Amino acid sequence: MDSLSSATAESFRLLFSGDVELWIIIFTSFSVSVRAILIAAPIAFVVAFLMAHLRYPGRRAMIAGFSALQSIPAVVIGLTVYLVFSRSGPLGDLKLLFTHTSMIIGQILLSFPLLVALSHSAFQAADRRVWETSVTLGAKPYRAFFTLIHEIRFGLIAAFIAGFGRIIAEVGCSMMAGGNILGYTRNIPTAIALETTKGEFAQAIALGIVLLAMALILNGLLAFFQGRGVMSS
Amino acid sequence: MDSLSSATAESFRLLFSGDVELWIIIFTSFSVSVRAILIAAPIAFVVAFLMAHLRYPGRRAMIAGFSALQSIPAVVIGLTVYLVFSRSGPLGDLKLLFTHTSMIIGQILLSFPLLVALSHSAFQAADRRVWETSVTLGAKPYRAFFTLIHEIRFGLIAAFIAGFGRIIAEVGCSMMAGGNILGYTRNIPTAIALETTKGEFAQAIALGIVLLAMALILNGLLAFFQGRGVMSS
Amino acid sequence: DQSQVIRMATTTSTENSGLFAVIKPVIEQKLEIRLHVIAVGTGKALELGRRGDVDVVLVHAKPAEQSFVDAGYGVARHEIMYNDFIIVGPGDDPAGVKGLRDAEQAFTNIAENQALFVSRGDDSGTHKKELSIWEQTGNKPDGSWYRQVGQGMGKTLQIAGEMQAYTLVDRGTWLAYRENTPLKLLVTDGADLRNPYGIIAVSPERFPDTQYEAAEHLINWFKSESAHTLIAGYRINGEQLFYPTN
Amino acid sequence: MSAGIQYQSISKTVHGKKLFEINNISVKEHDCIALCGCNGAGKSTLLRIMAGLEIPDSMTVTFDGNKLSWKKARKYLQNQVIYLHQQPYLFDRSVTDNIAYGLRQRKLPIQEISRKVSEAMEWAGISHLQMRNARELSGGERQRVAFARARILSPRLLLLDEPMTNMDSHGREQTQGMIKMLKDDGVSILLATHEYHTVAHLCNERMFLEDGILNKEKISPESDARKIIPYG
Amino acid sequence: MSAGIQYQSISKTVHGKKLFEINNISVKEHDCIALCGCNGAGKSTLLRIMAGLEIPDSMTVTFDGNKLSWKKARKYLQNQVIYLHQQPYLFDRSVTDNIAYGLRQRKLPIQEISRKVSEAMEWAGISHLQMRNARELSGGERQRVAFARARILSPRLLLLDEPMTNMDSHGREQTQGMIKMLKDDGVSILLATHEYHTVAHLCNERMFLEDGILNKEKISPESDARKIIPYG
Ligand SMILES: Nc1ncnc2c1ncn2[C@@H]1O[C@H](COP(=O)(O)OP(=O)(O)OP(=O)(O)O)[C@@H](O)[C@H]1O
Ligand SMILES: Nc1ncnc2c1ncn2[C@@H]1O[C@H](COP(=O)(O)OP(=O)(O)OP(=O)(O)O)[C@@H](O)[C@H]1O
Ligand SMILES: [Mg+2]
């Protein structure tokens, strides 16, 4: 119990000491993951929408595929990114390994199946009158799509948050594709992993609390913008 | 390119060599994660249901809280489990550290916020006539609850699969709470992490493929049982 | 099975060297125990010991081990074997360290040339060794040429390979990786590059339910003749990795 | 003291505005009461409160001689009173399963359930739909399923929210016939409707909900019941 | 060649069963056609196909002298024809935003939108609801919003699926008045209804959908249009 509470106390002390290195780590974490989710989510929503609205052969297999792809460990995705961007890899010449770009690519890949699977289930559950009503009222398909998005926004926001949670918290891919380089590609989860291997559990928990606090703020903002919904009937 | 394709080829060779050690690792992975999700999901569904149906102060804060808790890295949860079950921790006397039990507890904690947040969004989106209709037709609350579950099963299954994907693929918590002990608590993700640190990328990818294959089978089964849904209108 | 379980915390590099795959079955059979090996970073291995979660630790960070014992967490440090560190780097060797037999000189050259250097930066035994060499040179490594990656030895080596940078590595990891890295072995056999491994039983006074007796048996086994033969006989690609300490 | 139900001092506020304040509604066995009122008057809300599905600001319920607060009566209301939604919700199951739903909750023997279900389906003219998923049905088909699903339970009080909506002329006649049958069985019926003329001949009382006030008008079976009042 | 629309050889199969096979439906300017048929006859399906919302087995469409396959006509239909669902769907927004929806798609100037919207709300008797979320409305209020939302767009052809459902007597009269106005403006109207008698005086043609066959009956304005045929 003792170490637990002292670790927590220590973590709060660290939080407010305004350490520059700590803030670079926090910034890296959010800058990378926010960019990744902002790229991944719109594409995933479109793919999920098409999967829900079109009838084509292999559709059900595709749905099952995206569901299963959620089970790929982050480190395997990181490994793939690594092998592709490694000097001896096919895209080695781009020199993207151990940069924010390779981390973003890894996190996009990591969140994509989750985003597709969850938003697909939201699109699937949508009342088909939403689409029909907006189309018959003269909305162009892309406008009808946005109307649909608005009607099922709670499900999509939940998917978005889950996707963000997945990548802001993941360590395997950032470690492998980013390299955990101090002052550059080190983010909160890799820093936590490092503190843990060092046996510095207090530091690790401190960073976990920082992450949680930032996530709470982000979620608060999202909740604020999404407003309150009224159930359909 | 070369290393990538040779690693993949090697991985397939390993897959079919029927290595006993490999199968213990696979078994550990699924036995732990399946038990964890089977404990976590029902509780999460009930909590999410109550959050969606009751009006009480602090409800919105609770929803935001569960959303944010998804951002806690697995290793932080693993660390917490470790500190609690460590010999010098409050529950050290139970001697649960580095066992399947501590891994299961960690994975329950890890999947719980995700399960609650996602199933809450499914319950929230449910037509309130579902509940009213079953109640007025004489269903006891727990039966009405199951009827509701059935009506929104696609959303709940999506949440379940996402939760399972999260824990079957996570490494930080299993590593910390399980110890990655060969022949005992080593599971697929920790084995992958180990192979990666050794530079044995082929092995790592092979294990990733095993995991993906098993996940595909599981998802196929689920898809088979869930049947096809007809959209409401 | 019902046999007694001994938990040993050790460093990832030790486990990754493959040594345990050879000696673990022998130990389990000889001592009629089950050995659970928990391979983690040096810092974490010692922390596991400090918290009483393992019965014995096997690491390579002499000063840290000594303070572990001095603080009463461990009974005594037994040095059981050693290997050595080497300095590797890009084949074109921009800092000109090839052939040196002195780590201090090599580091000085690297710093003067501002050649890329990758540090593990994880408080591991290797990292501590690296820091102690920097200290001897009197230069504090600083600047964009000095990159701390905070990862295990294997990963660090991979990253150094990708960056065409220098790094300090233990010979075991080097032997396991050298086929897959573009880096070359540049500095070896320096007197300041020795890497001793110590084994410590966790103090039964602090943690009464620790498996102290079995841990002592284990330590004694490591000091036995048959253990020495096994350790000395362990080879990767025909090269000896560990040298038993007598 | 019959098997009827009395509701006292029902009031409900919506969006800070008082929707209605009603002293007394008394429903006796064999009663068939029409509830009229313009759109948004609060008819559906009133029925939902009476069925124990919505929380009133205040209400007491008397049945079998017991006077209960709304909170205590809620469970009883949910069990004995059935509310049929204005736009009925059908479960994502077969038509048969939808109709059997209430009987299954009551744990009746399987044979009896299946006998009653086929009877009800025959009655509602939907036997040909039995294996269809209820979600695929047309508007009128849904209404019939919902009606059969409620009828099969022979509740003490049946609250129908515009039951003839979406039904074709044949369905309307059937519904009227069924209301009559239920009435004769002793079931009390209260129905909200905008087409009073179509049910006038069945009703013994008519209530108007207007500006939050409930006005009642008894109807003697012979007098004006057959007079067609244009679309109530 | 007027601004009318002709539909040729419409057929639709559902669950392997032919639902209907129709040679020709021709809707001219100023037309008001009633579509009758029992529950499940396929009225809603037909209207949805005519609006370009559902895929028929076969169909061609002729308008402004062009003969198009269904696929090619789809976009045109979706733009020029408005279908009002039997159970209208209101977006989870305010009543005003719901009604303005179609005009916003057409990128009209804001002032014009707001002018038209208040006009339409006034007309539909829902001005007091304007800032309310559409999801909270009563059944009849919803119906009115949906009607106002369609009317405001002055489509070429308006397909109404039981438009008077859930409306109180005042609303029914208003709807009838509005149909008349739209007719006079040149909008063609086709409405599915089970209450033909309430709209008979507006219609110049009546169609029956029965066993997959469409029968038509022209109605001369003076003759039987005012005769009440009991509930359609
Ligand atoms: N959840 C809610 N939140 C806010 N207002 C509501 C809610 N439910 C109903 N109302 C309002 O309460 C009033 C009464 O609604 P109710 O559905 O009871 O009317 P009704 O008499 O059944 O009307 P109709 O004949 O149109 O069905 C309406 O103005 C409606 O907008
Ligand atoms: N998606 C669907 N899948 C299967 N069957 C369907 C589907 N949609 C409609 N049907 C069936 O097609 C038939 C015609 O339905 P439709 O809704 O067009 O009837 P309708 O004439 O509008 O009836 P109502 O007067 O009851 O509204 C019905 O029997 C219905 O069950
Ligand atoms: Mg109503």
Ligand SMILES: [Mg+2]
């Ligand atoms: Mg219809």
